[in-house]
Amino acid sequence: MKVIRASTFTAERPWGALDIANMDGITTRLHWTDQPYKWHVNDGDEVFAVLDGRVEMRYRVEGVEHSTVLETGDVFYASVGTEHVAHPIGEARILVVEREGSV
Template sequence: MRVIESKNFKADRSWGSLQIANMNGVTTSLHWTNTPYKWHTNEGEEVFVVLHGQVKMFYKKDHEEKSVILNNGDIFFASNGTEHVAHPIGEARILVVEIENSI
C-alpha cells in the first residue's frame, strides 16, 4: 500500500516515470514531462490520463494528422495501432496504463 501525490512528482528527466503497478503484464506508471515525446504506436492499447497540466495530443486517423488538447482529468485512449505523440504545454504529469515494455 502506498499513497502517491502526483502533483509533487518530478522525474530527473523528461518522460521519466514511477511505476505504480504491474498487474499481469499491464503496467500503470506516473510520468513527468515538459518536452514532446516521439511519434509511436504502442504494442496493444494505451490509456493516457492527464493528471496535472495540459497536453496537445497528435494522432493519425485514416492517414490524416489530427490533434486534441487534453486538460486535467482528460483521458486519451489509443486503440491498438493508433499512431500518436504527446506534446505537453509546460509541465505535465500523466498516468499511463499499457502493456509491459510498450514504447
C-alpha cells in the same frame, strides 16, 4: 499500499516515470514531462490520463493528422495501431496504463 502525490512528482528527464503497479503484465506508471515524446504506435492498447497540466495529443487516422488538447482530468485512449505523440503545454504529469514493455 501506496499513496502517490502526483502533483509533486518530478523526474530527472522528460518522460521519466514512477512505476506504480504491474498487474499481470499491464503497467501503471506516472510520467513527468515538459517535452514532447515521439510519434509511435503501441503494440497494445494505452490509456493516457492527464493528472496535472495540459497536453496536446496529436494522432493520425488513415494518415491524416488530428489534434486535441487534454486538460487535467482528461483521458485519451489509443487502441492498437493508433499512431500518436504527446506534446505537453508546460509541465505535465500523466498516468499511463499499458502492456508491459510497450513503447
